[in-house]
Amino acid sequence: MFNVVSLFAGIGGICLGFRQAGFNICWANEKDHAACLTYRHNLGDRYLVEGDIKKINENSIPKADVLAAGFPCQSFSIAGAGKGFSDPRGELFFDVVRVASAIQPKVIFLENVENLMEHDNGHTFQVIYSSLVELGYLIRYRAMPTHEYANIPQTRRRIYIVAVSNYELCNRFRFPDPVPLTTSALDWLDRKNMQPDIYYYSRDTAFERYVRSMVTDDRYICRIYNGSVIKLKNRKCPTLTATMCTPQNAAVIKDSFGVRRLTLRESLKFQGFPKDYYFPKTIDIQSAYKQIGNSVSVPVIFRIAKNIHTILLGDNNNSQ
Incomplete structure (x- = not known):
């Protein structure tokens, strides 16, 4: 079984996709x-x-066949600050390089x-590309929307880089090749059963009255x-982001009982997490939403990981 080292693992979306594809984390x-x-x-x-x-010695990390990293994206996103490598979160890419140099996956x-490809007129992506090439890697990359x-x-549009x-x-x-989209977002929602009160815009505040006045058609998200x-x-469904932890930045629907946010279960489903994946009771709802938005589309990860597994298996067979 091929081994994976995972950096910036979050709630485990990348790890789960690789595990589903036959890897050992x-x-x-x-x-x-x-x-x-x-x-x-x-x-x-x-x-x-x-x-x-940054405080972990790279020599303490085990050797592995694959190094996986969904390094923080807020520094490069349109919705985020967009500061790139001048943001400490953007600098974390160089820890990927540091670890890769040590474990040589x-x-x-x-x-x-x-x-990421357009940030700073392409300079950011060029730095990432060149850094991987200097380590001796050949690069393939593709922008892959979840719905495709x-x-x-x-x-959800993300770039995936395989070095x-x-x-x-x-x-x-x-x-992997694109696959047809056979459902609409409304098919994924439970609009017939009342959800916990915390999801509904039911309070008598100016903002929640405004939301209720604007979300009147149950045919749309x-x-x-x-x-x-x-x-x-x-x-x-719109791209699920970390900012949806607040009612002022959320995906909203009208169901049979009122106007509400997508539930945590629905949000996890839109990220492709399995039905048995959920949050411990110690996690509050704001943190849970943030974790979902910071995670990945698990089935896309799985499909790429499966193709990585195929080439590694072929290489292993050829070396025997």
């Missing part, structure tokens, strides 16, 4: 304590190291926002962004 790291609680609750505690990657897998590659109606250690492996690797309500007519 031998070491994972996450700094955020609340995310670690959710990770352990669902994926166990055997290999998760909680702490700041055959494959490096990276996930980030699509805007996972049959999940969420308009491979030799030409033969790189030449055999293929990103609406997005609240910086206090404005936008009706989405593309039959898809």
Whole structure:
């Protein structure tokens, strides 16, 4: 079984996708304590190291076939600050390089926002690309929207980078092909059963009265962004982001009982997490929403990881 080291593991979306594809997660790291609680609750505690990657000696990390990292994207996103490498979170990419240099994986897998390619007029992506090349890797990358590659109606656009250690492996690797989208976002929602009160905009405040006045059509999902309500007519869920932890930035629907946010279960479903994946009771709802928005589309990760597994298996067979 091929081993994976996972950096910036969050609640385990990348780890879960690789595990589903047949990999063994031998070491994972996450700094955020609340995310670690959710990770352990669902994926166990055997290999998760909680702490700041900058304070972890790279020589203490085990060797692995794959280094996976969904390094923080807020520094490069349109919705975020966009400060790139001048933001301490953006600098964390260089910890990926530091660890990769130490453990020398055959494959490096990276996930980030699509805007990474355009940030700072392409300079940011060029630095990332060049850094991987200087380590001896050949690079393949593709922007892959969730609704085109996972049959999940969420308009989540992310770039996936696969850096491979030799030409033969790189030449055999293929990103998965698009798949048809066969459902609309409304098909994924439970609108017939009343949800807990915490999800509904039912209080008598100016903002919640405004939301109720704007979300009157149950045929659409609406997005609240910086206090404005936008009706989405593309039959898809908007990109789930960390900012949806507040009612002022949320995906909203009208059901049979009122106007409400997407539930945590619905949000996890739009990210492709399995039905048995959920949050421990110690996690509050704001943290849970933030964790979902910071995570990944698990089925997209699985499809890419499956193709990585195929080339590694072929390389292993050829070396025997």
